[in-house]
Amino acid sequence: MLFQTIHAIPRRAIYELGLEMTEPVHYQLSPEELTEEILQRNAGVLSDTGALVINTGEFTGRSPKEKFTVLDATTENTINWNEFNIPIDPVYFERLYNKMIDYLNEREIWVRDCYACADPSYRVSIRVINEEPASNLFAHNLFLRPDEYELEFFKADWHIIQAPEFKADPATDGTNHSHFIIVNFTRRMILIGGTAYTGEIKKGIFSILNYLLPHDEGVLSMHCAANMGRHGDTAIFFGLSGTGKTTLSADPERQLIGDDEHGWDEHGIFNFEGGCYAKAIDLNEEKEPDIYRAVRTGALVENVSFYEGTNTIDFYSRKITENTRVSYPLHFISNSNYPSLGNHPDDIFFLTCDASGVLPPVSKLTIPQAMYQYISGYTAKIAGTETGITEPKATFSACFGAPFIPLHPGFYAAMLGKKIREHSANVWLINTGWSGGPYGTGKRISLHYTRAIIKAILLNKLNNTANFEKHPVFEILMPTQCEGVPSEILNPINTWADKTAYTTAAKKLAQQFIDNFKKYADGVTEEILNAAPKVSDIIFNNC
Incomplete structure (x- = not known):
């Protein structure tokens, strides 16, 4: 086994998920280490500002009609079931969970511990498990980053398991298509498969907080x-x-x-x-100087094109999508509040x-x-x-x-x-x-x-x-x-x-x-x- 980190991986907690760790496991890598991993795999390129540029493939936006919530005793009478809150039987969740674990046991994984909620009174501990290093860099950028000493005592409240190359079988897995997002409030887990669009990770956590905070905390x-x-x-x-x-x-x-x-x-x-996860289409320094200057080393830019023959991003190009994006830590904005x-x-x-x-x-x-x-x-x-x-x-x-x-x-x-x-x-x-x-x-x-x-x-x-x-x-x-x-x-x-x-x-x-x-x-x-x-x-x- 290869553990490429200075931090001790939470072995017992990983084993309890069913992950055998027979393939390399990368825990809590820095943005620099993740960037190097991505470049070595030819999964991204550096722009002339030092920002990492990736392509998320088939999906360049969210798929809200493919997001399901497990219907069980926790959610049956509390969730407002509608076209966006789509129920799925726990049997299908367990089936997909086991399939994803078997799938990831044959692959390298990237694991990150992080938080949501800046107010410690409501802090939610999240363990993110990714099939690809770019998604793990996104999690580093978007969620709150624990201090060194906090990692020693970290215990996850919620897990996100994301595998873009894993495909569901709608005929047997209860999904509409091969890509899916499933939230399980009882298991406190989010499964994301078949899509590399990183926005599904952050919106998965937002969805669960929209339930937990108003319903349980009155926030x-x-x-x-x-x-x-x-x-x-x-x-x-x-x-x-x-x-x-x-x-x-x-x-x-x-x-x-x-x-x-x-x-x-x-x-x-x-x-x-x-x-922050900002739209990058038509981005320029005059209109949005703070966001423009945040596109630098450590930022992750999605689905943009370059000016021909250069590594300069053409923010006006719609060649791939209108929904070009950039994620970066909040402190990349010079006057952010901490x-x-x-x-x-x-x-x-x-x-x-x-x-x-x-x-x-x-x-x-x-x-x-x-x-x-x-x-x-x-x-x-x-x-x-x-x-x-x-x-x-x-x-x-x-x-x-x-x-x-x-x-x-x-x-x-x-x-x-x-x-x-x-x-x-x-x-x-x-x-x-x-x-x-x-x-x-x-x-x-x-x-x-x-x-x-x-x-x-x-x-x-x-x-x-x-x-x-x-x-x-x-x-x-x-x-x-x-x-x-x-x-x-x-x-x-x-x-x-x-x-x-x-x-x-x-x-x-x-x-x-x-x-x-x-x-x-x-x-x-x-x-x-x-x-x-x-x-x-x-x-x-x-x-």
């Missing part, structure tokens, strides 16, 4: 980025991947707490992760990429509207984020992360509303999508304008209700002025050449909200139901 789990100003003023940014969480939270004038996953308890907020904790949020941003061009660039929400919008989770899936998505597609994703939400959305929304009231937070709906018409006709709202809006809010320059007008359909408050933003774009009807077309589009979108919300109606209060958009007797003053 609100959130699909959001977070940052903090010089005086401790904290902001959080909700949104699906690709809508701007990472970009807008990486503010050189504020400390980054985290870019994707957080909890909110009675003391404030805390990051789940120890790193430990990754923040105060109760002063401002909460819901980022929606509105492909219909109806919603304003910014609007202020009442608490009932905030809960309604949170449950609705309206946005567009951005090209490449999921398999099969090639252009923006309008969708409703509960809590801005339906594939990762195990409980009823009303449960999370009630927790959010309670916290907004307790801490007097302002809630804003930010449209990072289209203006002047729908996708294909209108234009994407300038990132420069979105940044100016965020800045004005964080500097408390948009709170005067006298400077707002109410949208006639959604009844959200739209500012009439914002420093750095042309006033004419703040009310979206002003940007449409055909005002009648805007009226029609607004009514259509409102009806989509109402139709979508029907499936949640029996789990929410009348106050939230009354925050729905209004589609009858609408008068558009600017028509």
Whole structure:
């Protein structure tokens, strides 16, 4: 046996999983060692900045319809079973588990011990077992890294076993296809097979925390980025991947707490992760300097192309996918906050990429509207984020992360509303999508304008209700002025050449909200139901 590490591998714990360790086992390798392993296997190349570049093969995005949760006594009456929380019989889990263990017993494996949750009160210990070193480097970058002394006493609460080359047999294994993600809350284990897309690893842990923290600890789990100003003023940014969480939270004038996953308890907020997983498409130093500079030695870049004849990454290339990605430890962002904790949020941003061009660039929400919008989770899936998505597609994703939400959305929304009231937070709906018409006709709202809006809010320059007008359909408050933003774009009807077309589009979108919300109606209060958009007797003053 070969143990390529200075740390003592937890032999007994590995044996208990059924792993015989007859092939080389690599435990807790450093990024430098992992990079060398990857290069030796011709599984990646170095860019001219020192970042490691890999290709994840067939899958360059998540496969939410291939994620299953074991249906047993633990989950039967607690999970909100739906199109994303798909049940699977424990028999199939055990069958696949045993097959994967037999498969890995004939191969080298990479083992990493790490944590989730920056607040020690909720810390979850994770042991990740990978078939490939690149996935192990991803785990190093994204999760919290134990100190040397912590490894001596490390005991895993959860295991992730990931084998991209292992294929399930749908005819006998209970899956839809050869690739799969299976979460078992009783065994405290996640199996990932048939896909090398590293994002499945982090979202697997996010899914289990979305169950454990609200259900067991009374902590609100959130699909959001977070940052903090010089005086401790904290902001959080909700949104699906690709809508701007990472970009807008990486503010050189504020400390980054985290870019994707957080909890909110009675003391404030805390990051789940120890790193960032940023979209890299169209990345450039001018627009996103902090992320651009994080693409350096130790970073793992996925599915990008190089300029011909060089090792310089062409971030504008879509040759492989729109969903190019880079993972790196949080400290690669120069003004990141450590430990990754923040105060109760002063401002909460819901980022929606509105492909219909109806919603304003910014609007202020009442608490009932905030809960309604949170449950609705309206946005567009951005090209490449999921398999099969090639252009923006309008969708409703509960809590801005339906594939990762195990409980009823009303449960999370009630927790959010309670916290907004307790801490007097302002809630804003930010449209990072289209203006002047729908996708294909209108234009994407300038990132420069979105940044100016965020800045004005964080500097408390948009709170005067006298400077707002109410949208006639959604009844959200739209500012009439914002420093750095042309006033004419703040009310979206002003940007449409055909005002009648805007009226029609607004009514259509409102009806989509109402139709979508029907499936949640029996789990929410009348106050939230009354925050729905209004589609009858609408008068558009600017028509």
